[in-house]
Amino acid sequence: MSNGHRHEWLAVTGLLIALALLAAGPVMADEAGAAPAPATVTATADTQGEAEPAPQTEPAAAEKPKPRLDIYGFAMLDMGYQFGQNHPDWYDVIRPTKLPAYENEFGEDGHTYAGVRQSRLGFKGFIPTSLGEIKTIFEFELFGTGVDAGQTTFRLRHAYGELGQVGAGQYWSPFMDIDVFPNSIEYWGPNGMVFFRNVQIRWMPIKGDSFLTIALERPGASGDAGVYSDRVELQNVKGRFPLPDLSAEYRSAHDWGYVEVAGILRQIEWDDLLDDQYDLSGSTLGWGVNVSSNIKTGSGTLRLQAVYGEGIQNYMNDAPVDVGIENTFDNPNQPIEGVALPMSSFVVFYDHNWNDKWSSTIGYSRLDIDNSSGQTPDAFKTGQYALVNLLHYPVPGVMMGGELQWGSRDNFSDGFSSDDLRIQFSFKYNFSASIGGNS
Numbered sequence: 001m002s003n004g005h006r007h008e009w010l011a012v013t014g015l016l017i018a019l020a021l022l023a024a025g026p027v028m029a030d031e032a033g034a035a036p037a038p039a040t041v042t043a044t045a046d047t048q049g050e051a052e053p054a055p056q057t058e059p060a061a062a063e064k065p066k067p068r069l070d071i072y073g074f075a076m077l078d079m080g081y082q083f084g085q086n087h088p089d090w091y092d093v094i095r096p097t098k099l100p101a102y103e104n105e106f107g108e109d110g111h112t113y114a115g116v117r118q119s120r121l122g123f124k125g126f127i128p129t130s131l132g133e134i135k136t137i138f139e140f141e142l143f144g145t146g147v148d149a150g151q152t153t154f155r156l157r158h159a160y161g162e163l164g165q166v167g168a169g170q171y172w173s174p175f176m177d178i179d180v181f182p183n184s185i186e187y188w189g190p191n192g193m194v195f196f197r198n199v200q201i202r203w204m205p206i207k208g209d210s211f212l213t214i215a216l217e218r219p220g221a222s223g224d225a226g227v228y229s230d231r232v233e234l235q236n237v238k239g240r241f242p243l244p245d246l247s248a249e250y251r252s253a254h255d256w257g258y259v260e261v262a263g264i265l266r267q268i269e270w271d272d273l274l275d276d277q278y279d280l281s282g283s284t285l286g287w288g289v290n291v292s293s294n295i296k297t298g299s300g301t302l303r304l305q306a307v308y309g310e311g312i313q314n315y316m317n318d319a320p321v322d323v324g325i326e327n328t329f330d331n332p333n334q335p336i337e338g339v340a341l342p343m344s345s346f347v348v349f350y351d352h353n354w355n356d357k358w359s360s361t362i363g364y365s366r367l368d369i370d371n372s373s374g375q376t377p378d379a380f381k382t383g384q385y386a387l388v389n390l391l392h393y394p395v396p397g398v399m400m401g402g403e404l405q406w407g408s409r410d411n412f413s414d415g416f417s418s419d420d421l422r423i424q425f426s427f428k429y430n431f432s433a434s435i436g437g438n439s
Helices: 005-034
Strands: 068-083 111-115 119-129 133-142 150-162 167-170 197-208 211-217 237-240 245-254 259-272 282-296 299-310 323-327 336-341 342-352 358-369 381-390 398-411 417-436
Touching: 119 150, 150 197, 197 245, 282 336
Parallel strands: none
Antiparallel strands: 068 111, 068 119, 068 417, 119 133, 133 150, 150 167, 167 197, 197 211, 211 245, 237 259, 245 259, 259 282, 282 299, 299 342, 323 336, 342 358, 358 381, 381 398, 398 417
């Protein structure tokens, strides 16, 4: 590891440790300074200066806690009209990275779409033990991704459990803040938001409205071979992740809302397995900082987030690759090298409740990539996302409404840009039931 990388590792690790100490400090001080409440003293002729004895009552028999299983979910229909075009696997969402990189890449404009892929089924378990309550969540939806992209099929969202201060499984990354997600009906959400459910083990030394979480997460990243994608020398370069990603978050809650700071640190390496005159092996450090907040208003919530980092794109809701190629022609042994791509993003949304039957959301998000010199001219550079809606809740558990959605994409250096405008209507019907527990 280079000296620069060592310094960045030390700086970010030091920041995470300082965060933990800063967050834990007030709690430790409160515990250290706490004193037992004084006994109530009543001066009478018979017992002057002595504590008055508590009245004698028969202790009530406490009911022993019982295990409980919550079953929940919803059926949801999305139907709309797309005035533009995007990759057909993502027909029912706004993702700037999936918009055309050149004219009519995905055919002509204008498509009607419909689906039930947002529908969800989940289970939450609560089991009392001598060490506290075991909490588990097992949750699915029907939105296919990866090899199932574009399909209506079961997809795992959460498989997670926790006991006390330790949790493990697939769950929200501590680097993200799910409370930034707006009250919208577009499934994918703001492109500039950190959004990643990841396999992890987490430690939660502070829990409650204000909390601290530190986790080791499953590593992973993607790379862009750029203008050299057809070179045989790159076909034998393989990625490797020797360390888990380290993430942490601290939230400070207040009457007006909260502010949260999160960070992530990751090591990305790649090995050149081809025995030739070049050595294209290398490594880079990925890191990022995420600052977010919810601010309560009289009839709504302002949701804010700002992110900056390098090589953290796979933690973002909609971003391209983590590593790009930089030309280094002055080095004949390594004429190109991989670099962590810098990125910045922000989210600004406002949820407004007109009354208990109607609500609206309006907002904007943007993500920018600092491209490397070896990327193609049509590589993704900037994405924008915006929407406004009006939603109706005729009875508890039922939502219906319409939403105007917009997204845009700018390429790296060829001057091309594309956008997409949609109008969508959705109908959502919730269900839930509990089995066991203390009635």
